[in-house]
Amino acid sequence: MTQVFLPRTLNELWNLLDAEPDGRVYAGGTDFLVGFHERAPRPACLICIERISEIKGVSDRGDWIWIGAATTHSMLLAAPPIREHAAVLARGVSVLASPPVRNMGTIGGNMVNASPAGDTLPPLYVLGAEVEIESRVSTRRVPIQEFILGPGIVDLRRGEIVTGLRVRKASRFAVHHYEKVGRRKAQACSVVGMAALIRLSQSKIIEEIRTAWGSVGPTVVTIPDVEHFLVGKPLGVKSLREAMPLVAGSVSPIDDVRATAEYRREVAARILLRLALYA
Amino acid sequence: MEIAFFLNGTPVKLDVAPDRRVVDLLREDLGLTGTKEACGTGDCGACTILVDNESRLSCLMLAAQLDGRTVATIEGLSQGESLHVIQEAFIECGAVQCGFCTPGMVASSVDLLHRIPSPTRQEIREGLSGNLCRCTGYQKIVDAVELAVRKLQEDR
Numbered sequence: 240m241t242q243v244f245l246p247r248t249l250n251e252l253w254n255l256l257d258a259e260p261d262g263r264v265y266a267g268g269t270d271f272l273v274g275f276h277e278r279a280p281r282p283a284c285l286i287c288i289e290r291i292s293e294i295k296g297v298s299d300r301g302d303w304i305w306i307g308a309a310t311t312h313s314m315l316l317a318a319p320p321i322r323e324h325a326a327v328l329a330r331g332v333s334v335l336a337s338p339p340v341r342n343m344g345t346i347g348g349n350m351v352n353a354s355p356a357g358d359t360l361p362p363l364y365v366l367g368a369e370v371e372i373e374s375r376v377s378t379r380r381v382p383i384q385e386f387i388l389g390p391g392i393v394d395l396r397r398g399e400i401v402t403g404l405r406v407r408k409a410s411r412f413a414v415h416h417y418e419k420v421g422r423r424k425a426q427a428c429s430v431v432g433m434a435a436l437i438r439l440s441q442s443k444i445i446e447e448i449r450t451a452w453g454s455v456g457p458t459v460v461t462i463p464d465v466e467h468f469l470v471g472k473p474l475g476v477k478s479l480r481e482a483m484p485l486v487a488g489s490v491s492p493i494d495d496v497r498a499t500a501e502y503r504r505e506v507a508a509r510i511l512l513r514l515a516l517y518a
Numbered sequence: 519m520e521i522a523f524f525l526n527g528t529p530v531k532l533d534v535a536p537d538r539r540v541v542d543l544l545r546e547d548l549g550l551t552g553t554k555e556a557c558g559t560g561d562c563g564a565c566t567i568l569v570d571n572e573s574r575l576s577c578l579m580l581a582a583q584l585d586g587r588t589v590a591t592i593e594g595l596s597q598g599e600s601l602h603v604i605q606e607a608f609i610e611c612g613a614v615q616c617g618f619c620t621p622g623m624v625a626s627s628v629d630l631l632h633r634i635p636s637p638t639r640q641e642i643r644e645g646l647s648g649n650l651c652r653c654t655g656y657q658k659i660v661d662a663v664e665l666a667v668r669k670l671q672e673d674r
Contacts, residue, residue: 240535241536242537268579269560269578273559273578285537336560337563338626338630338645339560339573339626340575342572342573343574426648
């Protein structure tokens with residue numbers, strides 16, 4: 240039998256981690272608990288952090304938005320600062336799994352899980368999210384692209400947990416887009432996902448663009464060449480089409496049960512054309 | 519460990535293994551077999567229950583997580599012999615065929631109508647997108663939620 244603890248404060252959590260250094264921490268459990276009851280050997284102790292109110296919620300902090308790690312996807316969708324200043328994240332979350340999974344799963348969990356297909360991740364990359372990591376004795380802040388090191392691998396040391404993240408408000412971008420291609424519309428792992436932020440001039444010239452792709456590499460893929468190429472060009476099918484080879488040449492997808500690498504490469508490039516909808 | 523929570527309106531206290539899955543606790547320990555298990559991996563929605571009025575998957579929750587919460591299963595949605603308005607609408611619209619997905623569908627419908635009292639047809643589809651049905655083709659289920667919304671509005 241595995242012990243399960245539900246600390247209510249970070250202080251209680253640090254005490255538990257001192258007493259049970261091998262305790263496994265989880266939040267919503269939508270990934271961690273899949274297959275758990277059939278696993279052997281099971282950990283001696285689980286620590287569920289879904290009740291730690293200090294690390295739940297969204298707050299508007301001037302130029303920044305702070306998001307607690309144990310904030311559920313449903314809470315994010317309902318949070319005015321996200322809808323108003325980080326809509327790209329809301330768009331990613333709105334196509335993540337299904338309502339009951341969104342009621343349980345957390346943004347911290349999606350980051351720590353570090354799946355190449357995590358639907359919050361490309362939005363967090365384009366928003367330049369900074370991950371807040373704490374232990375009883377330390378606090379540090381790491382850009383998300385340095386936090387996620389590989390599939391399921393993150394920069395988290397013993398005794399540390401992710402307590403939250405902050406993103407800079409992205410209201411200057413007129414376009415907040417997330418496009419997901421999966422095997423079906425809902426409850427599907429992404430075959431390719433793409434987040435984009437675009438700042439446009441009055442005459443629809445691209446003044447600034449940030450893009451990030453999921454499911455086409457071991458971690459989220461950003462392609463500076465695409466961004467450099469598109470800045471200064473009019474937003475439209477022509478310029479986006481010209482950027483497609485830069486995407487196809489930069490992603491490194493694999494074959495798996497959901498799609499072939501070749502298909503992913505093709506879709507990752509073509510998905511750019513969706514941005515013409517905002518022209 | 520001992521856990522205490524409200525189950526279908528009644529306070530309960532249980533001594534359970536903290537890592538027991540909630541779906542097993544409900545079905546096997548408490549005999550509430552209305553909650554179904556199909557995939558056991560959070561993909562199908564058959565085990566959906568309401569915890570503090572939100573839909574959750576009972577296959578991906580451990581017993582310890584219920585302590586102090588308010589839980590409703592399909593058995594708690596009706597009042598004695600009188601069915602919940604969503605259950606009635608499912609019957610009237612023929613939204614039940616084999617019935618295995620129905621308890622989860624009803625729980626997800628309750629969650630949806632909490633968040634969006636007058637959903638569009640598209641919003642109903644999105645609200646039920648975590649619940650798989652292999653019989654109906656979904657049309658009649660969506661019809662049933664629309665009917666339930668109309669009935670609730672007439673009652674107001």
